[in-house]
Amino acid sequence: MKTYECVCGARLFFDNTHCLACGHEVGWCPGCARISALESLAEGGYRCLHEDCGAALLKCGNYADHDVCNRLVAIVDGRAEALCDCCRYNDVVPDLSIEGHRERWAALEAAKRRLFYTLDLLALPHGTADEGFDPPLSFSFMADALPDAGLWRSTAGSERVYTGHAGGHITINVKEADDVERERLRVDMNESHRTLIGHFRHEIGHYYWDLLVKGRDEDAFREIFGDPAAPSYGEALERYYEAGPPAGWPADFVSAYAAMHPWEDFAETFAFYLDIVAVLDTAHHLGFSGIDHDASLPRMLSAFQQVGLAANELNREMGLTDLVPEVVTPTIRDKLAHVHRLVHQASG
Template sequence: MKAFSCRICDSPLFFENSTCVTCGAVLAYSCPEHDIVPLEEDGTYVDADDVRWYRCANLELSDCTWLTDVEGGQCFSCDLTRTRPNDADAKGLSQFGVAEAAKRRLVVELDARGLPIVGREEDPEGGLCFDLLSSVAENVVIGHDNGVITIDLAEGDDAHRAKVQAQLDEPYRTMLGHFRHEVGHYYEGVLVGDGPLRADYRALFGDESVDYQEQIDRHYAEGPPQDWAESYISTYATMHPFEDFAETFAHWMHISETIDSARAQALVTVDPDAFSLFADLVNGVWVPLSVALNQINRAMGRDDLYPFVIAPPVLDKLEFVAALTRPHAAASQPPASGANLAL
């Protein structure tokens, strides 16, 4: 995430800020400008082309700070949400904003890397959309199905998420992590598909045609192989090649976004684009940075920020994922109206 500052007083801002705490300016996020902009007294923003922009209709519902050029309309990120809790589900709605905040960050990250986001209106059969469901009255299974990503809003509750994390003996579990993992499934289909890259995929991750349900049953009955850490980033990645790819994609995003954020805050001075291989970036920048961040977390009495060890086979998998995204490195602009079009 880039470093933001207030255009009025130059004070530093967080991506989620709707008000500058220093000067009081009312703020919103502009997708075309990739920046946080100050609003006029009527709550609108006029860009350099004299286009008037309005706050997203979901400002009160989910704390959405994005702009749309349709008065009373939704922004691009909110348009990607297909299902949300009903108005009578107070608990689900209280958790909804956490999920939407993570999704907005995900959309910005994907856009910054030039990855295409095609909504359901443009591609009704395989376009990307999100079902953000409340598990208050029903069981919700987090997952991906042909472009539809389902998220359990209960994961926005820290106590619930920590409980599940302990039950599954996971070193890391966050709402943003869920989004990055599930969108990894989506991009496997988009970037790998059934073309020539599938053979390279299988050489690294295995044969994805093996029965998925059987592999799930095996995983939960027997657990991961004893030597799993020699070839996988997590125990969950051992379940099936689909999950191994999605976990690797998520870690590619974890690493890339954290390095970029560290550079934006002047904690890292090297330009990530100077590395032709992602593996070199991991070894040269990420490993020392993550060790330092883990030490800082421990100094605050917190768990490690990045509690993972990257074995050589995992590094090869990360390189494969990074290489998939390189043709999309030149990011295109998001749609001005927030319509479901490719970013």
Template sequence: MLDFYCQCGNSIFFNNTRCLRCERRLGFLPEARRLTSLEPLGDGRWQVPPAGSVLGRIYRLCTNYSDHNVCNWLVPEESPHCLCPSCRLTRTIPDLTEPRHHALWAKLEASKRHLVYNLMQLGLPIIGRDQDPDNGLAFDFLADRDANTEFTERLAGQAQINTGHANGLITINIAEADDVARARMREQMGEHYRTLLGHFRHEIGHYYWARLIDNTPRIDEYRALFGDERADYGAALQQHYSQGAPADWQAHFVTPYASSHPWEDWAESWAHYLHIRDTLETATEYQLVAAPPWQRDSSDFDALSHRWTHLAIGMNAVNRSMGLPDAYPFVLPARAYEKLGFIHRVVDGYENPAR
């Protein structure tokens, strides 16, 4: 995540809606991938101050910003859409007659915007249902009747639905946005890391597997590294949930869950790749690590993984100094780095005119 500044010079952050110093309204410009302060023109129209590549253009607030305060992105005045590119990807929002749901929805949208920003930064295609009705990306944010009692069963059911990511639909149980429910689940599953952003990064991995690997010449290299995904998915997950990961999983996988099936190995590895790219971008922006010694889009994965190892060790040490759990509670085996290197080549090699 990059660092952004208000026109008054104050630092502003990705989810902010107002500058805390000058109180100007803020909005994120998806096409420029930056947060900016705005000048009101009346009638719901806002102007970007005269600086940068979008100077002087007029915008509206995304309707989820103006009406629900669960977004902070902008829509060009002339756009036919009321919603921003991130909000347009949500097909089903939680039932807002339930009072707690608004806050959970806000967290879900915030994590999704973060994800969409990362995907844009990497130049990855984001094809919604409006452009591709059969396989386009869409999100359903669904609630159990009782998040406390049905959460576990619901997630087990969703693991089956994950195969449905071949058609681009991502379902997120909104209980994952509830910090207490998610922490309880993390304990039950014996996990060291469970975050809303992590869920989005994992699920989008299934979407990109279908887009970038399935039915492409890359499938052979994928199978050589991750295994043959034609193995029975339902049976593999059932075995994972009844018997757990194999004893030597740490020699091959990023997480125990990655050992369950080659699709899940890909999705878990993909999530880690996004953790690494975004966290390195942030750390570089704040000068916590040296700037990369290569051009931005270079395919030098060795240098990237070297910088990452250095940063992850440092972050964990800093967290321990604060009495907090490790920020990155994983030790990746060489085999996992090979998989990440493959993902890096897939992402880096993706030919997108937007880059």
């Protein structure tokens, strides 16, 4: 992730809506693909103040009405889309009549924008149903129906909401955006990390399995990740929740959950690959020399090890969990190589 510069010279960050130094409103300009200072226009709308741009803009509806977005849309021939290039993927959004849901939705959108930044950095294809993209990508952010608890009332129906992916549709339970709840789940499930961005990177891994592997590259997938039909997903799931991961799983899997079934292994490996790309891209823009996401896999992994070592030690100094808990064994390297090849074929 890059950082950007305000007209006043102060540094702007990807999530900013205001410049903390001069107070200018800021947001993501689709004209120059950056966080830029905005000038409010008398006739309505905004102008991008970046010297090379000057695009006429409107705030995304979710920025203007709910403050859960910081993106703008271009005004072309007097018209503009209602929602930005990230928000237009939403199918169901949280019920805002429930206290705390706006803040949780904002956290979900911030993670989703970061996901799209990395997908676009890798030039991975994605699109909506309106654009005719197959399979179309969409998101639902929903809460469980637990009327007595009062906290997680549903926005749609009465059943429990499972975070997951089906046919391009990604559902995330709003409670994942609650820090206390998410940390409790992380400890319960014995995970080294549990984050919103991690959920998005995992679920999009299932999406890219559908898009890039299903019916196209399944033989190569089976060779590396195993046969998804034996055992079936249902059997594997039941076995995992009864018996847990096999002893010695860290030699072959990036996480315990990856050991559940080849599809989960692929999604976890894909998420780890996106972690690596995002961390290297950020390290590059922060001035770590000789480090970038755009390299051969061996170079990426050696750079990631270098950055990871530094970040882990810094985190330990502050009593935080390791930034990079994973150890890349030869088996995991082969799985990452499969994902690396798929990503480069798709972007080419």
